[in-house]
Amino acid sequence: xTVAPLFEARHIHKRFGDQVVLxxxxxxxEEGELSGIMGPNGAGKTTCFNVLTGRYKPDRGQVIFAGEPxxxxxxxxxxxxxxxxxxxxxxxxDEYSALENVLIAVPxxxxxxxxxxxxxxxxxxxxxxxxxxxxxxxLKGKENEPxxxxxxxxxxxxxxxxxxxxxxxxxxxxxxxSGIGIEAMARLAELVQELKRTYTMIIxxxxxxxxxxxxxxxxVVHWGQVIAEGTPDELRxxxxxxxxxxxxxx
Amino acid sequence: MxxxxxxxxxxxxREMVIAFAVIFSIPFWINxxxxxxxxxxxxxxxxxxxxxxxxxxxxxxxxxxGHGAYFGIGAYAFGLAQQHVVVNVWIGIGxxxxxxxxxxxxxxxxxxxxxxxxxxxxxxAFGQVFWFxxxxxxxxxxxxxxxxxxxxxxVFSISLKDNEALFYLAFFFFVLVVIALWRLIHSPFGKVIKxxxxxxxxxxxxxxxxxxxxFMVFTISAGIAGLxxxxxxxAQGSAYPDVMSLHVSGLVVMMTLIGGGFVSFWGPVLGxxxxxxxxxxxxVLTETWLLxxxxxxxxxxxxxxxxxxxxxxxxxxxRVSKSESVDTSLISxxxx
Numbered sequence: 001x002t003v004a005p006l007f008e009a010r011h012i013h014k015r016f017g018d019q020v021v022l023x024x025x026x027x028x029x030e031e032g033e034l035s036g037i038m039g040p041n042g043a044g045k046t047t048c049f050n051v052l053t054g055r056y057k058p059d060r061g062q063v064i065f066a067g068e069p070x071x072x073x074x075x076x077x078x079x080x081x082x083x084x085x086x087x088x089x090x091x092x093x094d095e096y097s098a099l100e101n102v103l104i105a106v107p108x109x110x111x112x113x114x115x116x117x118x119x120x121x122x123x124x125x126x127x128x129x130x131x132x133x134x135x136x137x138x139l140k141g142k143e144n145e146p147x148x149x150x151x152x153x154x155x156x157x158x159x160x161x162x163x164x165x166x167x168x169x170x171x172x173x174x175x176x177x178s179g180i181g182i183e184a185m186a187r188l189a190e191l192v193q194e195l196k197r198t199y200t201m202i203i204x205x206x207x208x209x210x211x212x213x214x215x216x217x218x219x220v221v222h223w224g225q226v227i228a229e230g231t232p233d234e235l236r237x238x239x240x241x242x243x244x245x246x247x248x249x250x
Numbered sequence: 251m252x253x254x255x256x257x258x259x260x261x262x263x264r265e266m267v268i269a270f271a272v273i274f275s276i277p278f279w280i281n282x283x284x285x286x287x288x289x290x291x292x293x294x295x296x297x298x299x300x301x302x303x304x305x306x307x308x309x310x311x312x313x314x315x316g317h318g319a320y321f322g323i324g325a326y327a328f329g330l331a332q333q334h335v336v337v338n339v340w341i342g343i344g345x346x347x348x349x350x351x352x353x354x355x356x357x358x359x360x361x362x363x364x365x366x367x368x369x370x371x372x373x374x375a376f377g378q379v380f381w382f383x384x385x386x387x388x389x390x391x392x393x394x395x396x397x398x399x400x401x402x403x404x405v406f407s408i409s410l411k412d413n414e415a416l417f418y419l420a421f422f423f424f425v426l427v428v429i430a431l432w433r434l435i436h437s438p439f440g441k442v443i444k445x446x447x448x449x450x451x452x453x454x455x456x457x458x459x460x461x462x463x464x465f466m467v468f469t470i471s472a473g474i475a476g477l478x479x480x481x482x483x484x485a486q487g488s489a490y491p492d493v494m495s496l497h498v499s500g501l502v503v504m505m506t507l508i509g510g511g512f513v514s515f516w517g518p519v520l521g522x523x524x525x526x527x528x529x530x531x532x533x534v535l536t537e538t539w540l541l542x543x544x545x546x547x548x549x550x551x552x553x554x555x556x557x558x559x560x561x562x563x564x565x566x567x568x569r570v571s572k573s574e575s576v577d578t579s580l581i582s583x584x585x586x
Binding site for chain 1: 260433434436437438439441445447451454455456457466
């Protein structure tokens with residue numbers, strides 16, 4: 001490896017009370033790649049995301065983004081640096097329309113967040129940008145629908161759109177397929193395939209087919225550690241993956 | 251995204267013009283309907299207070315049950331300024347706003363990282379601290395009796411001794427507050443605070459300094475309460491600790507909720523009118539009018555938390571859908 005990875009987690013340890021959730025996590029995500037994280041329920045995948053994106057401070061270890069330590073910084077600072085994420089449980093602004101959800105995340109709007117006089121409705125450049133993000137995730141035509149009245153699949157797409165609208169350098173998606181139907185899943189796979197060309201992405205995923213089809217590299221997390229790593233093909237041959245439940249699904 | 255009110259330019263809406271016109275006319279007919287000029291002054295002052303309060307409660311989703319503190323601080327600051335600095339409306343009001351803003355900022359610095367019930371409890375705690383200080387600090391506040399004989403200064407050599415004149419001074423500030431708040435709510439800042447109300451965590455994850463926004467909203471809201479408090483001291487000719495008590499702080503919460511501050515900019519205005527009419531009309535009939543008002547509050551919270559503005563919106567919405575979509579009436583009635 002000649003170039004340093006875009007995002008790195010070194011020796012991350014996180015406990016809640018006496019319960020150690022992350023024992024020792026080491027991860028490196030290369031620029032332009034789509035990395036997958038898989039593992040059984042309770043393996044610490046979401047906690048790992050929460051540490052990497054600033055929701056929790058790790059008890060030990062370092063998080064490095066673009067050569068700069070971001071360990072323990074608050075989520076907003078990490079977000080401003082270009083790290084964005086979606087959530088496993090849909091986490092939207094439910095009283096806002098689809099467009100408003102995305103608009104509020106657009107950096108131009110964020111930079112004017114303290115402006116108390118400007119009329120946001122005349123901010124056509126930002127609104128166009130937000131509309132474009134919605135179009136990208138397949139929500140064109142639903143701009144003005146209240147976000148809590150969208151279908152579940154559309155809300156999943158909007159969840160990603162909000163994360164995208166911040167114009168991140170790296171995008172973390174936490175179980176984007178959670179709870180969606182086959183049809184929506186296919187649409188989502190297409191979307192991720194398309195986003196892959198522009199973004200460095202990390203996806204936590206339960207659906208193994210989804211992940212193995214899309215990811216460049218996959219890390220298997222179990223017992224709070226990374227127990228296997230490699231390309232999808234390497235992992236298919238991995239004896240641990242083969243002998244576990246996960247292998248049967250691939 | 252545009253409101254129903256129909257903006258006229260950048261600062262004014264049609265709703266505002268109507269509201270201003272109606273309120274402006276109050277002194278011309280208030281005696282004729284059996285009420286009195288001073289009531290108009292009181293209503294205007296509490297409208298200002300409730301509008302500022304609703305920035306925090308309705309738009310940012312953060313309850314404060316100790317907002318009377320800032321109203322009271324404004325009242326004392328106005329009184330002290332008149333008695334010890336100079337007898338002048340603008341300086342007095344300026345000092346009232348400044349004092350309440352500073353007190354609000356100080357409290358906000360302590361509580362703006364709190365959420366939900368913890369935020370609410372801290373507002374009560376700080377409200378009680380200020381109230382207690384007002385009762386006990388005789389040298390400054392005059393204790394239970396408060397500050398007496400606060401003058402009503404002249405404005406541009408117009409005497410404010412007359413309640414009608416004071417009404418129009420309060421009206422002037424009301425207009426300023428309405429225009430400024432309406433503009434603020436429709437600005438990027440307003441968009442952000444409404445997002446924070448809906449989802450604090452996500453607002454942080456898309457890069458907003460949620461704590462700073464909450465701090466600013468609380469401080470602005472306290473400053474507006476201070477303005478109202480200053481006017482109140484002028485109107486009453488005194489400043490006393492009662493307005494800072496927990497139960498008077500509760501009144502502004504009730505006004506805002508009954509009026510429908512969660513769904514409408516005008517909710518607090520409506521709620522203030524209802525409160526004072528209840529006080530003066532029910533109050534004539536029975537000494538226990540607050541009981542009936544309290545019951546009304548319970549009914550609203552249980553059956554229509556969106557308040558009177560919510561009922562109004564339901565009524566107008568039904569009318570629109572009936573007139574606009576006759577052919578889909580089957581579908582909509584089936585859905586019902």
